[in-house]
Every structure is written in C-alpha cells, then in structure tokens.
Amino acid sequence: MSGGWAGSNRRAELPPDWYTVIRPSVLARDEYRCRQRSEGRVCGRPANQVDHIGDRANHRYENLQALCADCHALKSSQQGNAARWANRARRPPERHPGLH
Numbered sequence: 001m002s003g004g005w006a007g008s009n010r011r012a013e014l015p016p017d018w019y020t021v022i023r024p025s026v027l028a029r030d031e032y033r034c035r036q037r038s039e040g041r042v043c044g045r046p047a048n049q050v051d052h053i054g055d056r057a058n059h060r061y062e063n064l065q066a067l068c069a070d071c072h073a074l075k076s077s078q079q080g081n082a083a084r085w086a087n088r089a090r091r092p093p094e095r096h097p098g099l100h
C-alpha cells in the first residue's frame with residue numbers, strides 16, 4: 001500500500017475475496033456449467049469463468065453467472081461492440097433537460 005493507487009486501477013475492481021470466496025461460490029452454485037443462454041438454449045458446457053450479468057461493479061451473486069471460456073470471450077467481445085454502438089445510438093438530444 002503505497003497510496004498511489006487512486007485512478008490507476010480501474011480495470012480490476014474485483015473485491016479481495018473474489019478468487020477465494022465469490023468466484024468458487026458462483027461456480028459451485030451453477031454446478032460448473034455455463035449458464036449462457038442463446039435463443040432459449042443454455043450452453044451447459046463445463047464452466048471455469050465467472051461473469052457479471054449486468055453491472056460490472058455489482059458483485060452480488062444474483063449478478064454473477066458461470067460461463068465457459070468460449071461464451072465469456074464471446075460475451076466480452078459483444079459487450080465491446082455493444083458499448084461502441086451504444087455510445088453512438090444512445091445520445092438523445094435532451095440528455096440533460098434541465099441544462100439548456
């Protein structure tokens with residue numbers, strides 16, 4: 001702890017017990033099977049990854065799911081694309097109605 005961590009640690013915001021408690025608990029809860037659903041079907045392959053379903057800063061169990069490596073990689077790349085498009089599409093003209 002050198003005190004120089006402010007602002008430089010943005011990509012790893014996992015809690016200290018992520019690898020020791022949270023991650024194994026989610027994998028066990030999901031029986032080490034990938035919970036990725038696409039078109040109504042669950043992937044179901046052996047999972048060794050834990051993914052945030054929604055908000056990446058929300059580490060509650062209901063926001064976490066087990067994923068296989070393939071689905072995790074796929075989801076990550078889709079999120080990248082989605083974020084890129086969202087930045088373009090989601091820019092309503094009156095985002096701050098009170099600030100005119």
Ligand SMILES: [Zn+2]
Nearest residue numbers: 034043068071
């Ligand atoms: Zn999968």
